[in-house]
Amino acid sequence: MEINTPSKSLAVSIVSLVIFITTWELICRLGFIEPLFLPAPSQILSRAVKMIENGQLISHTLASTRRVMVGFFVSSMVAIPFGIFLGSSRFFMAVFDPIISLLRPLPSMSWIPLSLLWLGITETQKYSIVFMGSFAPSLLYIIEATKSIDPLLIRAARNLGASKLDVMKEVILPGSLPQIIAGLKVMLGIAWTCIISAELVAAREGLGFMIMNGKEYFQTDTVLLGMVMISITVMVIDVVFRKFERRLLPWTR
């Protein structure tokens, strides 16, 4: 079959999803796999219904989403101006490069002990894990994005009387915005992996906690439900992000 319209490809996607879930359900129903190792989709669904009824699913999802959004927002708000500044100054790039290189490879998990000591068992500690896990990579994305700017535009702006600060604000920021947004979308996924690891320690709510607690009680359906919720939440945020992106980048339409 030739896929030549969006509705056709949507139809194919839906069929593929249905086949995937049906096969999964059948394998479980026919007893090929014990529910402990892989619960059937229907079992996950009934767990979802139960957890929606008692309000836990929503509160875990909101807790994680809030942590991701706050940590990610703060990290972006610091990384964007700082990245643009570094991207337009060779001197300061050289000053900060070694520090960024040291921070970049550190997984967010490795910040947990220090963050607990510095910030205690608080929400700020959770935000800080997302912040530390996403800041250095975001910064690198943004610095890279500033390099995609045609130097001729910077020249033109300076020729029209723009100061160096004006150039950052009027040229480098809007010029690298499409790449910055593309990078931040990738970073948002990384922010989610950060929060899941942050919630493994000293947490009592959130999807990461839900997964780990489900594991402790051998509730594999809860574990899978938590995983499904992460996927769904990321997809929803992605759609919202895309709307936001169109508003922010009217010239790319």
Add this chain to the structure above:
Amino acid sequence: MKGLLRKTLCVLAGAMLLLGGVSVHADETPEKVTVIYGGSSWLGHYPAWVGIEKGLFQKHGLGVLFQNFYASSGRMGSLVAGDLDVASTGSISAIALMAAGSKGFMAFATPDSYATVEGIIANENIKTIADLKGKRIAAPFASSAHVLVLDILEQHGLDPEKDLTLLNLKVNEMPAAMGSGEIDACAAWTPHFNKLLNMPGNHLLVDDTEFSLYKKYKLGPGPDLLVVRKEFAQKYPNTCKAFVKGYFEAVDMLINDPEESAKVLVKLTNLSMEDQMTVLQDISWIPGQEQRALMVDPGDFVTGMQQLAEFLVKHKQIDNAPAVNEWIEESMVP
């Protein structure tokens, strides 16, 4: 990877056994000479360790391999996945696995009781349970200490959701959190329990003896339970019998000659000889001959476990209470 490791270990154990040059009675010959035991440095695993180190299993023609797993849940997962043959586990984990409908394992004994080395420790501002109101208290979720906290709060009419903040912390994170004033009280077990008690200002609020089921059945909030992989028990009954014999000989040794036992245990726990002896004093071992009364028809322990399962349902930790007696392997109870 795990499989390969296991095979290698089996071959090694078999070789050790051959070198030992053991002879056993013909009709009780173990069908399989290696048993893989899942444990950790927790006191519930002392008998298995002593049995291995003192050659008590070897005497019955078995080579037992001690595989380390820090958490009960991971150990139980590995057991039902077929990577372990026998294990000791916290009963919360076992009940949760029963509630999840896994028929892949059976329980057959409870070797120890440690009610005085697990409890809630508080700072000096908290004198009574009622003082916990509005405070921050930590427990490792899904553990015996967690269950203890839920029970004690219930006994004193406190709601863990509304009246105070219950935090999820691992026991090894508690000393730092108590030290910094981050939390006002915490529930932990030995050896961190002792460490927390020794910190200035801290004192014992309650221990497991205050647990409601302990008052009725002498059952702590998370007693240790010996479990066997069901398939293994069915396939190798003689091997299992030999294991149980060796195991309870080790329990007897722990009761009768703690000093000799401590000498080999320090290799497992890395404690000083003195500390090791103190820990041993706090444990009451349950010898083989007392097991039947606890485990069979219906057995105080099994009844207590059933109550514990219902308690967990009441506190929304598990969905439904399994019928615990369906998971008891009578043939293996000594």
Add this chain to the structure above:
Amino acid sequence: MDPLTPDTKIAVQNVTKIFQSKQGKKQGQEVVALKDLSLEVKDGEFLVIVGASGCGKTTLLNLVAGFDKSSDGQILLDGKPVTGITPECGMIFQQYALFPWKTVQENVEFGMKMKRMPRKDRKARGDRFIDIVGLKGFERSYPHHLSGGMKQRVSIARSLANDPKVMLLDEPFAALDAMTRQVLQEQLVRIYEKHRKTIIFITHSIDEALLLSSRIMVMTARPGRIAQEIINDLPYPRNAEVQLSSRYMELKRMIWDSVQAEVMKSMEVEAD
């Protein structure tokens, strides 16, 4: 050195520019782009510099605009040395250099915005120059919706709206098709006649030079120097009749001869 006459707008005095070659097998070698070059542009003059590619025309404009520093010699604007980028010399680039994220209106207003001119005044002045270049109705369009010719008109309006003393045009019409080029050339001449800006215009098209200039300079290949200077006395408007006149042909041949010699020379240099 000649004393400056009062109406001299720009004076390029003994300017030498040496680059370090950054890549290829000539890496690290010095390239002399301009050598001991001097010229003067009078106020209100339309100077066209003609030369083969690589003769250093663009280098010269970059020095005048302050984008680059000369290795030796100096450039004076109204008698004062040019030391950095100056908005007094508005540059028009061959690649338009419009800000893709700004509308036509915002692009044209950019220079005024940088001068912190109030929004209202900015808008009024911007509208006037958009009208002058014939883009009324496209104020809210983004550059990528415009044709090349329209983009270059935006660029010209953007420069004019910023009211520079001098306009520097670096092969501004080279990327356009012949028809569009002609329209824009005529428009530029009209703007020049009306606003009397001092203009330095770079091209490799002799026809373009003859159509636009009041004076023409032919540049030599590396190192760049002035090979010939021609006062363009063709009458305005330089319509089809003028372009078929014998004086036009004569001037064209004269320039061609000297350009051709330079092209040959530069090809020999390449072959080395």
